[in-house]
Amino acid sequence: MREKADSDLVRRQNRLLLMEALRQHGAMARVEMGRHTGLSPASITTISSQLIADGILEEAHAAHAAAEGPQRRGRPVTRIDFNPRSANVVAVKVSIDGIELALADGRGAILARRTARTATYDAGPLAFGKLVADEITTLLAGARVPKRRVARAGIAVQGVADSQAGTVVWSPAFRERNISVAATIEGQLGIPCRVANDANMIAEGLIGSDRQRYGGTAAVVFMGYGVGMGLIINGQVYHGPTGAAAEFGHMNHLPDGPLCRCGRRGCVEAYVADYSLLRWASGHAVTQPPSSNAIPQQDMLALEAAAHRGDPAAVAAYAKAGEALGFGLARLIAILTPSRIVLAGPGTRAMPLIRPHLERALEQGVVDELRRTVEIEVVPIGTDMIVKGTIDRALRHVDREIFAHGPLTKRGRELETVA
Amino acid sequence: MREKADSDLVRRQNRLLLMEALRQHGAMARVEMGRHTGLSPASITTISSQLIADGILEEAHAAHAAAEGPQRRGRPVTRIDFNPRSANVVAVKVSIDGIELALADGRGAILARRTARTATYDAGPLAFGKLVADEITTLLAGARVPKRRVARAGIAVQGVADSQAGTVVWSPAFRERNISVAATIEGQLGIPCRVANDANMIAEGLIGSDRQRYGGTAAVVFMGYGVGMGLIINGQVYHGPTGAAAEFGHMNHLPDGPLCRCGRRGCVEAYVADYSLLRWASGHAVTQPPSSNAIPQQDMLALEAAAHRGDPAAVAAYAKAGEALGFGLARLIAILTPSRIVLAGPGTRAMPLIRPHLERALEQGVVDELRRTVEIEVVPIGTDMIVKGTIDRALRHVDREIFAHGPLTKRGRELETVA
DNA sequence: TTGTTTTATTTCGGCGTCCAAAAAAATGTT
DNA sequence: AACATTTTTTTGGACGCCGAAATAAAACAA
Numbered sequence: 095m096r097e098k099a100d101s102d103l104v105r106r107q108n109r110l111l112l113m114e115a116l117r118q119h120g121a122m123a124r125v126e127m128g129r130h131t132g133l134s135p136a137s138i139t140t141i142s143s144q145l146i147a148d149g150i151l152e153e154a155h156a157a158h159a160a161a162e163g164p165q166r167r168g169r170p171v172t173r174i175d176f177n178p179r180s181a182n183v184v185a186v187k188v189s190i191d192g193i194e195l196a197l198a199d200g201r202g203a204i205l206a207r208r209t210a211r212t213a214t215y216d217a218g219p220l221a222f223g224k225l226v227a228d229e230i231t232t233l234l235a236g237a238r239v240p241k242r243r244v245a246r247a248g249i250a251v252q253g254v255a256d257s258q259a260g261t262v263v264w265s266p267a268f269r270e271r272n273i274s275v276a277a278t279i280e281g282q283l284g285i286p287c288r289v290a291n292d293a294n295m296i297a298e299g300l301i302g303s304d305r306q307r308y309g310g311t312a313a314v315v316f317m318g319y320g321v322g323m324g325l326i327i328n329g330q331v332y333h334g335p336t337g338a339a340a341e342f343g344h345m346n347h348l349p350d351g352p353l354c355r356c357g358r359r360g361c362v363e364a365y366v367a368d369y370s371l372l373r374w375a376s377g378h379a380v381t382q383p384p385s386s387n388a389i390p391q392q393d394m395l396a397l398e399a400a401a402h403r404g405d406p407a408a409v410a411a412y413a414k415a416g417e418a419l420g421f422g423l424a425r426l427i428a429i430l431t432p433s434r435i436v437l438a439g440p441g442t443r444a445m446p447l448i449r450p451h452l453e454r455a456l457e458q459g460v461v462d463e464l465r466r467t468v469e470i471e472v473v474p475i476g477t478d479m480i481v482k483g484t485i486d487r488a489l490r491h492v493d494r495e496i497f498a499h500g501p502l503t504k505r506g507r508e509l510e511t512v513a
Numbered sequence: 514m515r516e517k518a519d520s521d522l523v524r525r526q527n528r529l530l531l532m533e534a535l536r537q538h539g540a541m542a543r544v545e546m547g548r549h550t551g552l553s554p555a556s557i558t559t560i561s562s563q564l565i566a567d568g569i570l571e572e573a574h575a576a577h578a579a580a581e582g583p584q585r586r587g588r589p590v591t592r593i594d595f596n597p598r599s600a601n602v603v604a605v606k607v608s609i610d611g612i613e614l615a616l617a618d619g620r621g622a623i624l625a626r627r628t629a630r631t632a633t634y635d636a637g638p639l640a641f642g643k644l645v646a647d648e649i650t651t652l653l654a655g656a657r658v659p660k661r662r663v664a665r666a667g668i669a670v671q672g673v674a675d676s677q678a679g680t681v682v683w684s685p686a687f688r689e690r691n692i693s694v695a696a697t698i699e700g701q702l703g704i705p706c707r708v709a710n711d712a713n714m715i716a717e718g719l720i721g722s723d724r725q726r727y728g729g730t731a732a733v734v735f736m737g738y739g740v741g742m743g744l745i746i747n748g749q750v751y752h753g754p755t756g757a758a759a760e761f762g763h764m765n766h767l768p769d770g771p772l773c774r775c776g777r778r779g780c781v782e783a784y785v786a787d788y789s790l791l792r793w794a795s796g797h798a799v800t801q802p803p804s805s806n807a808i809p810q811q812d813m814l815a816l817e818a819a820a821h822r823g824d825p826a827a828v829a830a831y832a833k834a835g836e837a838l839g840f841g842l843a844r845l846i847a848i849l850t851p852s853r854i855v856l857a858g859p860g861t862r863a864m865p866l867i868r869p870h871l872e873r874a875l876e877q878g879v880v881d882e883l884r885r886t887v888e889i890e891v892v893p894i895g896t897d898m899i900v901k902g903t904i905d906r907a908l909r910h911v912d913r914e915i916f917a918h919g920p921l922t923k924r925g926r927e928l929e930t931v932a
Numbered sequence: 933t934t935g936t937t938t939t940a941t942t943t944c945g946g947c948g949t950c951c952a953a954a955a956a957a958a959t960g961t962t
Numbered sequence: 963a964a965c966a967t968t969t970t971t972t973t974g975g976a977c978g979c980c981g982a983a984a985t986a987a988a989a990c991a992a
Binding site (some may be wrong): 455 | 519523527551730753754764769775836845848849878879
Binding site (some may be wrong): 100101102103104108133134135136137140141165166167168169171 | 938947948949950951952956957958960961
């Protein structure tokens, strides 16, 4: 309750309402929009025709409509959807051994992809931004989309991002700290850019795919090379005061526990991440600093196979991981009581090995009343959800910050009238 | 972004905006309202005169205005404030050995108080609601305020409250579970009633007293007989999906740690609460079930004195508490990175004994980057803040749910016109 | 005393958006 | 061809905001 209400707010809010319904349910007729938004048919007509005039929406071709099934009595509906040419967005996912780019149209459909293998780990604080900007330029050139058509770029990265400053404060993908990214891209390409945590982007993607299910209060834990978490609070992805994400992976489990990549001891990640499992299983000292190299998938598959065969060291490693994860979730539940916890990422392949220990830890760590209100689900989500989430977020931002306001030409027209 | 925008929303929002400015800054002139809300003078005139006609606000007497200091040039301002007779609210604070009631007017000024010593612990699930209802009746009778003038009652209680169901799911103040409160009060007195966690009400009170300071993302930890927490997320007190509060006190610190009142082992409360400190210091087994009796303040003062004298058992108890609290806060920071943590309650008397261990635990448990963004402050807040917070919350709710909508007479008039 | 200046508040007319009701459009049914 | 049905647009009225002008109420100045 901070903004005053006037006709401007009313227009923005209702335009946005209509666009949100479209993003969530896809192309629909005006009557349907009325049902979703609660607006009268008269208002839907007004708003939708303005959005069409602004080039943001478009009516579906009649041919398409005919394919919609048996025609009922009465005037047939005309379905409306986002105009793919309304805007483009770019998503960039940063890994330790390269970056992955995707270009999407105004409907969120991916027009082009690109993968660049580079040693991000050694890139300097300024060089990296330039590298990404160059890759984006190449991506756009290949798809013949001019820069000015790109309304926004989103960068997803493991670790702590400061979305206000547009920097990567700390990430396992970089040796150095405070890598500046957004400023370079905005400066070099003129494209507004946001840096965000990758697990948050998964949360964003889940909301986009099923608002019903993930729209309340939920936590998404991504297990893999590291451990990340995205929090959804009251239907919105939570970004802390500085725009940093929740750092569930670096929440302490036990004082003086195993050494973590972050330099502290006993973090959840130091039990649950790929490198931690390998370290336990191989009998290395838990104070041995983890390697910063990427871990090949086959190493993890081998470890899982060993555990399934009953190899004691491997079994013990997964037991440790389950206990740490369980107590970590127990503590999360004590603080937030989310109604849903989603476990995702390649690490969930080993859930059968982890689960019993996780459940036991939850029993020990949470009051029954709270435990019962939380549903824990395992979802086979890969890293592609990061890209989808980044695109979703970028488009929603464009909807809110640009499309909801009305056409630029309107302000132009006003000026013409005055002059 | 769920509600459609129409002129009704505009009216509600702007009325609320104006009332919020008044609640926060107290009586003010119309020009000032314009500055706070961003509304034009013309609109302020319209809105304020309607609120006055509705009996919600009133103009201050001219005499009062004169006392405001040296008169400047120009037409003098007429200050406006809430009409004390606009509505009343009742706040009830439940303790283990009695309940405390307060009646406030439409400005939040307390008109009457009442304390009733009763063994709440033994009250049954239905008897307790009746007891509270009777006490409220007596309170109102004493102040000569009729029931129908009370727009809302708020019940603050330790432990897990379900504000949706209006019950106390679990509380150390009761032997039994699922104590129904709101339904009885609403049924017997016809006063809408909400049950809430006491630490949440402290958070509510802090927001009311200094929105600037506590309005962002903050955590309030209340230390005393138990350990509670209220979370403020984006300026709003966080109530979980069921309306339950955060249960920081029952977040696990160490597996197999000392036995807690909740029946689990190793909760933060089992290290930090009064009974826990006494148990450590007295050398009792940590698996000894804690007594459910109230602990006299002098026992705690004696323990503090012993620790200050250097008594090893007492010193060790506070060291344990500091470490558990520190790691607890470290885990909280990893999940939410609040920009402020407020330590409050009688337990903070011992902060000099606790602090060094708390800081050490924080160093071990949180990445530096995050630790630096959090300010930890100790505020000498007593239980009276619970009452203030409960009143604040009730009034804000009345503002939003009743006053913002406009006069009932209006709907009446519409009906008359139609008939 | 009387006019001038200053600041606060109200009045007035216009604008934008919503809505209900009626009209128009587009198709199926008889 | 007339009627039924459903969707969409048009029309006229209401509400709430705003800018500009008018009014109100005081201090100050002549």
